[in-house]
Amino acid sequence: MPSLMVFQSYAxxxxxxxxxxxxxxxxxxRYPADGPDKPxxxxxxxxxxxRVAEAARVLDLEPYLKRKPAALSGGQRQRVALARAFVGxxxxxxxxxxxxxxxxxxxxxxxxxxVELHQRxxxxxxxxxxxxxxxxxxxxRVAIMSTGHLRQVGTPQEVYDAPADLxxxxxxxxxxxxxxxxxxxxxxxxxxxxxxxxxxPVPAGLTTxxxxxxxxVVGARPEHLEVSADGPIVHKVRAVEWLxxxxxxxxxxxxxxVIVRQVGMSPQAAESTIHLTVDPANxxxxxxxxxxxxx
Numbered sequence: 001m002p003s004l005m006v007f008q009s010y011a012x013x014x015x016x017x018x019x020x021x022x023x024x025x026x027x028x029x030r031y032p033a034d035g036p037d038k039p040x041x042x043x044x045x046x047x048x049x050x051r052v053a054e055a056a057r058v059l060d061l062e063p064y065l066k067r068k069p070a071a072l073s074g075g076q077r078q079r080v081a082l083a084r085a086f087v088g089x090x091x092x093x094x095x096x097x098x099x100x101x102x103x104x105x106x107x108x109x110x111x112x113x114x115v116e117l118h119q120r121x122x123x124x125x126x127x128x129x130x131x132x133x134x135x136x137x138x139x140x141r142v143a144i145m146s147t148g149h150l151r152q153v154g155t156p157q158e159v160y161d162a163p164a165d166l167x168x169x170x171x172x173x174x175x176x177x178x179x180x181x182x183x184x185x186x187x188x189x190x191x192x193x194x195x196x197x198x199x200x201p202v203p204a205g206l207t208t209x210x211x212x213x214x215x216x217v218v219g220a221r222p223e224h225l226e227v228s229a230d231g232p233i234v235h236k237v238r239a240v241e242w243l244x245x246x247x248x249x250x251x252x253x254x255x256x257x258v259i260v261r262q263v264g265m266s267p268q269a270a271e272s273t274i275h276l277t278v279d280p281a282n283x284x285x286x287x288x289x290x291x292x293x294x295x
Contacts, residue, residue: 010081010101012069019065022052022083031088048087055083058120059113075106082117092124099134111138132172136160144168162284166291169219169284175248179219180256181288184210192232193218193285196254199232201280206294210285216294219284222248222261231275235260249274 012021026048030040033047043051056062059079069077078098085093098114099107115138118125129135135142136156144151144159144167152164163169169177182193182200191207192199193216200218202210210216225233235258237251249260251274260276285294 010069010077012077012080012084014069017066017068018061018072018080019052019056021069021080022055022061022087023048025084025088026051029088051087051089052083055086058086058117059083073106074102075110078102078110079113082114086117086121090123092126095125095127097129098127099129100131107134114138133174136172144171146171162293163219164293166217166219166286169286169293173221175222175259175261177219177221177284178225178253178256178258179217179286180253180258182216182218184212184214184216186212189232193283195256196234198234198253200278200283201232202285203280203283206285209294215288217286217288217291219286220278220282222259224282225258225260225276225278227260227262227274228277229275231277233276233278235274235276237272237274 013024016024026043030042032038032040033043034041052065056065059082061076061079061083064072064076064080069080072080078101081098082093099110102110111134114125127134127138135144139156141153142156142159143153146167152159152168159168160172163172163177166179169179180195180200182195184191184193184202186207189199191202191210193202194200195218200220225235233253235249235251235253237249239250241248241250246261246263249262251258251260253276260274286292287294
């Protein structure tokens with residue numbers, strides 16, 4: 001069997017036990033049970049039982065085989081849906097937002113279980129999600145789409161470190177990349193993009209490709225902005241969200257909203273002005289017309 005779907009709504013049969021739900025595709029379909037070059041056939045009861053037992057063991061469903069879906073939690077129902085796909089031993093799993101109905105804690109737990117399942121069965125998984133955290137934490141390769149167009153394909157690290165355009169830059173990352181319209185200048189202290197009274201340094205490899213006064217969009221991730229007494233970026237703080245292990249400093253640079261991620265900043269820093277610096281290697285430039293990242 002080439003592929004099997006795992007649906008957002010689980011699509012379990014409510015009148016059947018977990019065991020019968022897992023077994024249901026094996027009863028109605030034919031499988032290449034005798035080898036890839038042999039004709040497909042219906043499985044025997046012993047073969048079906050063996051596959052159901054294997055799926056229940058892999059997905060930790062053995063205690064629930066005699067229960068019906070109504071007696072299961074959301075995470076357990078999700079595992080039943082996965083087991084039902086697993087018994088067919090497909091060449092690929094097609095998963096359509098399978099975790100969207102779970103609460104935050106269970107969603108994080110099930111993400112880990114799906115990654116472990118993928119490592120055990122070594123089967124290709126095509127996973128559709130609107131949650132970029134799921135995409136980054138689970139995938140080996142990510143394809144980012146918007147309005148039917150493929151925007152970028154790469155490893156999670158590649159799309160995070162070098163977003164192909166402004167959409168990817170604003171979608172990947174929590175909080176997302178700060179992006180601000182500015183103007184390139186090589187005067188007054190080295191090549192930079194000016195945003196109001198602030199200056200963002202430009203990566204050395206881009207300076208020869210930019211013209212004086214050229215309009216660009218400059219980007220910097222919140223964790224790459226550092227507080228510095230003499231930093232060239234002036235940040236007017238509006239609020240500080242204290243998260244325990246870190247703070248998100250919300251404010252503006254010029255007229256544009258900017259978030260800074262800092263460790264150890266006091267919440268009392270709100271309603272003040274701070275200065276920031278950023279390593280030029282962590283500055284991204286985008287074309288304001290095409291929205292593409294400047295290479």
